[in-house]
Amino acid sequence: MPELPEVEVIRRGLAPLIRGKEFDRPRIYFPGVVRHPSPEKLCRILPGRRVREPARKGKYLLLHLDRGILVFHLRMTGRLVYGSGGLPAGRHLHVELPFTGGSALYFSDMRKFGGLWLLENESEYPLAGLHRLGLDMLEEAGEAQFVSLLRERPRSRVKPLLLDQRFVCGLGNIYTDESLFRAGIHPCRAAGSLSAAEAGRLYRAIRAVLEDGIDCGGTTSRDYRDARGERGSFQDRLAVYGRAGEKCRCGATIARTVVAGRGTYLCPRCQVRGLK
DNA sequence: GCTTACCTGTCG
DNA sequence: CGACAGGTAAGC
Numbered sequence A: 001m002p003e004l005p006e007v008e009v010i011r012r013g014l015a016p017l018i019r020g021k022e023f024d025r026p027r028i029y030f031p032g033v034v035r036h037p038s039p040e041k042l043c044r045i046l047p048g049r050r051v052r053e054p055a056r057k058g059k060y061l062l063l064h065l066d067r068g069i070l071v072f073h074l075r076m077t078g079r080l081v082y083g084s085g086g087l088p089a090g091r092h093l094h095v096e097l098p099f100t101g102g103s104a105l106y107f108s109d110m111r112k113f114g115g116l117w118l119l120e121n122e123s124e125y126p127l128a129g130l131h132r133l134g135l136d137m138l139e140e141a142g143e144a145q146f147v148s149l150l151r152e153r154p155r156s157r158v159k160p161l162l163l164d165q166r167f168v169c170g171l172g173n174i175y176t177d178e179s180l181f182r183a184g185i186h187p188c189r190a191a192g193s194l195s196a197a198e199a200g201r202l203y204r205a206i207r208a209v210l211e212d213g214i215d216c217g218g219t220t221s222r223d224y225r226d227a228r229g230e231r232g233s234f235q236d237r238l239a240v241y242g243r244a245g246e247k248c249r250c251g252a253t254i255a256r257t258v259v260a261g262r263g264t265y266l267c268p269r270c271q272v273r274g275l276k
Numbered sequence B: 001g002c003t004t005a006c007c008t009g010t011c012g
Numbered sequence C: 001c002g003a004c005a006g007g008t009a010a011g012c
Helices: A004-018 A039-045 A122-128 A143-152 A158-163 A173-183 A196-215
Strands: A034-036 A051-057 A060-065 A069-073 A078-083 A093-098 A104-109 A115-119 A255-259 A262-266
Touching (some): A004 A078, A158 A173, A158 A262, A173 A262
Parallel strands (some): A034 A115
Antiparallel strands (some): A051 A060, A060 A069, A093 A104
16 A cells, blocks of 8 residues: 555645535445445534544544544555545545535545544544554654664564554555665564664664655555645655566665565665574 | 455556 | 455454
């Protein structure tokens, strides 16, 4: 999906477009993506509520309303696009959330993995799985905190750990591989085997990669679009992800393996597997 | 840990 | 046709 940078770009793009706007009655074309409350109840209780401010935690987008929180998760192929000139063409439009005045938010998702929730307050976070999230890698996790979290999971391999949203949140497959490459760390290293210097380097690499991703408007490998339907450009800056067979800067050939059940790209020379 | 499942599409 | 795709939950 959209990982942290893509969701953040959507959040930033959406904020000036929808702040203060009042929802009208939703139109639901595929009820399965409305996770809570029931689609019927959502249609009944959303109208009249106003957007206060869009926020983000990990890969979740949270629209804080004057009453309640409208939460989105885009998973792999979800899109959340704002439109004011009628319906943007697309075969996989599942929910249309009109504002009074004619503009609307359009939620579409080819693979139907994504979803949305209307929560009345933070006590309902568990309904959306929001209670399980670890510290957000951009907003919450500091370097010392991150390093000490790694120390609590010495036996875990570092890539699966970074992908675990309960450990820290926001990283997905692309930005994890890019971060590990920048830090020069093999994805299968045990967290406990990282030196203090390596752990600090990893933290700073993650932050830098996420910020670069945001600055580029996110990564559009295929489906991702921002709040206005535009593509990102970080795909042009990826050092290893999706580049198996190409040359690394060091001259070695970028490899693809499988770690944690995910396609994993790395430079076998820059990212040496640690002993043990 | 791993595999499978969810769903639709693209690529070789 | 099979392999794979930005994510995650569930079941060994």
